[in-house]
Amino acid sequence: MSLVKTLKAKLLRALAKRMKGKFVYAAAQFPLRAVAEEQIPTAWGPARALFYWPHTPSQEPLPVYLNLHGGGFVAGVPEHDDSYCRRLAHNLGCLVVNLDYVLAPEHPFPAGLRQSFAVLEWLAEQAAALGIDPQRIAVGGHSAGGNLATGVANLARGHQRLRVVHQLIDYAVLDLAQDPGLKLSSLDKPLLGAGLVRFFNSCYLSDPAQARDPLVSPLLATVDELRGMPPATLITAEYDILRGEGEAYAEKLRQAGVPVNERMFAGCDHMFTHLGPDDSADQAWQLMEDGLRGAFQVGVGEQVGVNIAAAL
Template identity: 85%
Template structure:
C-alpha cells in the first residue's frame, strides 16, 4: 500500500458515497418490521451491517440473505443496495444482512472475504437469539461483492453449523490473472474501463501472486474443486468487460454438477441492476428474488431449464433518481 494509492481510494469512496442508483424501489412498497444497524465482532474490528427484518407472520426461524455490495473492493457502501434489500426482505420473508466489509488498499485480499465469512459464522452462532435458520442461508453480491459471495460460499462448504443453499453472482470479477486490457466490450467506453479495473486490482491484491488463488480468482478453481458449491444465479451484461469470465465460471460450475441459473442481459453494461435500463434491472431483480425463493423453500429446481430465459414478469413499482 502506498500513499498515492490510499489517497485515490479515499477520493473514490467520497465520490461513490454521493452516488445514487438510477433504478431504485420505493421503500413504501416494501414495509418491514424494522431496519437496524449492528456491529459484528470480527478479527478486522467491528463490521457494520444493516439488518432488514420482514413482517413475517410465521414463528418459524427466518432464512437469511447476506448481501455484499460492489465497488471494486475499494469503494461502495451497503446503503447503495438499500432499496433492493428492502424488496427481498419483504417479498421473501427473510432477514437480509447488508454488510459493510473492510475495503482495500488498507485491507487487501483476503481481508474482506475472510471478514464476510466471519460474519456468516457469527450469524449462525447467534441463530437462536436472532430467530434465524442457519441451514437456510444464501449469499450474493454485485461486482466485487459477487466475487466475495462465491468465495464465502466456497469457504462455507461442509460447515457444521451453517449451510449456504444459494449464491447470487451479479456481473462479478472472477479472474485477476487476465490483463484488463484483454477484457473487451462492444462499447468504446464501457462503464468499467481498463484503467479503473487496473486500479481496483492493484489495491485489492497487495501481492500479485494472490491473483492465482482461487479464492481471489474463482474461475481458476479446478472443476473438481467446485463440486458441492451451492446452486447459483449468475448474471452478466452484454457490454460489461467482465461478461466473458462470468460466463466461463457459470460453465465451470455446471461441469462440476452445480445447478446454474445463468442470464446474460443484452444491451446492458456493468451495474445495470442499479443504473438501468429499467426493464432489464427489474427483470434481473425478479430473477434473483425467484431463485432465492426456490432455495429457501427447500425445493430442488432444475435451474438450467431457465438458463438464458426471461424471468417471470411480475410488476413492481420503482422510482427514478438521478445519480
C-alpha cells in the same frame, strides 16, 4: 501501501458515497418490521451491517440472505443496495444482512473475504437469539461483491453449523489474473474500463501472485475444486467487460455438477441493476428473488426430511 494509492481510494469512496442509483424501488412498496444497524465483532474489526427484518406471521426461524455491495473491493457502501434489500426481505420473508465489509488498500485480500465469512459464522452462532435458520443462508453480491459472495460460499462448504443454499453472482469480477486490457466490450467506452480495474486489483492484492488463488479468482478453480458449491443465479451484461469470465465461470460450475441459472442481459452494461435500463434491472432483481425463493423452499423441505428421519 503507497500514499498515492490510499488517497486515490479515498477519493473514489467519497465519489461513490454521493452516487445514487438511477433504478431504485420506493421504500413504501416493501414495508418492513424494522431496519437496524448492527456492529458485528470479527477478527478484522467490527463489521457494520444493516439488518432488514420482514413482517412475518409465522414464528418459524427465518432464512437469511447476506448481501455484499460492489465497488472494486475499494469503494461502495451497503446503502447503495438499500431498496433492493428491502424488496428481498419483504417479498421473501427473510432477514437480509447488508454488510459493510472492510475495504482495500488498507485491508487487502483476504481481509474483506474473511470478515464476510466471519459474519456468516456469527449469524450461525446467534441463530437462536436472532430467530434465524442457519441451514438456510444465501450469499450474493454485485461486481466485487459477487466475487466475495462466491468466495464465502466456497469457504462455507461442509461447515458444521451453517449451510449456504444459494449464491447470487451479479456481473462479478471472477478472474483477477487476466490483464484487464484483454477484457473487451463492443462499446467504445464501457462503464468499467481497464485502467480502473487495474487500480482496483492493485489495491486488493498485496502480491500480484495472489491473483492465482481460487479465492481471489474463482474462475481459476479446477472443476474438482468447485464440486459441492451451492446452486447459483449468475447474471452478466452484454456490454460489460466482465461478461466473458462470468459466462466461463457459469460453464465451469455446470461441469462441476452445480445447478446454475444464468442469464445475459442484452443491451446492458456493468451496474445495470442499479443504473438501468429499468425494465432489465427489474427483471434481474426478479431473477435473483426467484433464485432465493426456490433455495429457501428447498432448504425447508430438506430440513423437514432430516427431522423426520431423526425421529424414526
